[in-house]
Amino acid sequence: MVTNAKEFIDFWVANSVHAKLELGEIGSSQSADELARRLLEAANQLGLSSDDIVQEIGDPAEYIKAKLREFNVAESDRRDPHS
DSSP, X not given: OOOSHHHHHHXXXXXXOOOOEETTEEOOOSOHHXXXXXXXXXXXXXXXOHHHHHHHHSSHHHHHHHHHHHHHHHHHHXXXXXX
């Protein structure tokens, strides 16, 4: 069970934010704004406030955008380690 905002965010991101690689192009079809909305909604359902989340990561949409970039680069590197 999730006990704090950081633990919840880490779990949620690992299960909800994914790299997307199509035809060799890096990019995700996931909307950071939509994912941020879902993150805050899920947090609220567990009794965590938007303020709890913002205190931990800052702007949720910006945090998720950074995670999408990170995951996309890692996936690209995994698929083509010589690039």
